[in-house]
Amino acid sequence: MQKAFTRPAPKSAGAQMRYLVKQLKGTKAVAQMLRVSQRTVERYVKGQIKKPRPDLAARLDREVKKRWQPQIRAKARQKAATTGGIVIDTRARMGYTAPIGSTDQDRIRHLTVALPPQYAARLFDAQEQGASDARLQEIAAEALKEVYFQDGGRRAGSLEEVRFTDIQHLEFDL
Numbered sequence: 001m002q003k004a005f006t007r008p009a010p011k012s013a014g015a016q017m018r019y020l021v022k023q024l025k026g027t028k029a030v031a032q033m034l035r036v037s038q039r040t041v042e043r044y045v046k047g048q049i050k051k052p053r054p055d056l057a058a059r060l061d062r063e064v065k066k067r068w069q070p071q072i073r074a075k076a077r078q079k080a081a082t083t084g085g086i087v088i089d090t091r092a093r094m095g096y097t098a099p100i101g102s103t104d105q106d107r108i109r110h111l112t113v114a115l116p117p118q119y120a121a122r123l124f125d126a127q128e129q130g131a132s133d134a135r136l137q138e139i140a141a142e143a144l145k146e147v148y149f150q151d152g153g154r155r156a157g158s159l160e161e162v163r164f165t166d167i168q169h170l171e172f173d174l
Helices: 013-024 027-034 038-046 054-067 070-084 117-128 133-149
Strands: 086-097 107-115 161-173
Touching (some): 013 054, 070 117, 107 161
Antiparallel strands (some): 086 107
C-alpha cells in the first residue's frame, strides 16, 4: 500500500508523535496505545526527546503507517480488488498433491505472479476480518495453484492441493 501514498509518512519521532496525537485527539490515548507515559508523549511532541528506544520506535512507526492516508489506502485496495489485482513475489517451498506418476516433490521456488482481482479481494477481506497468517497463506496458495500451476485451467487440471511452506520472502504489490 505504501507505494500508493501521495506523501511520505512522517519519519522523525517528534513528527510521528504529533501526527498520532492529532489523529487520536490527545496525548493520553497515544500514551496508552504505545504503552508509555503521557509525559513521555508530551516530551516527544515538544522536541525534548528525539531518539526513541528501538522497541518504541518500531511501535511508533507501525502505528503511524497503519493510520497514514486511509482514503488513499482504501482507493488502492478497491482498485486492486475490482480491476487491477495484485502481484505476489515469493520465495518459498512449494509442492502439490497430484495423481500417482507425477513429480510432486516439494522444492524452493521463486515466483513473481500477477493475481487476478478476485484473489486480491479474498486476501483483503480475510485480512480485515482478522484472519490468521495460516489462512492468508492458504488463500495465496489457492491463487498460485490457479494462476501459476494450472494457468487458468489450461494445464495440470488434476492438481488437487498446493502446499506453500517455509516462506523465506513474501511481498505483495499493487
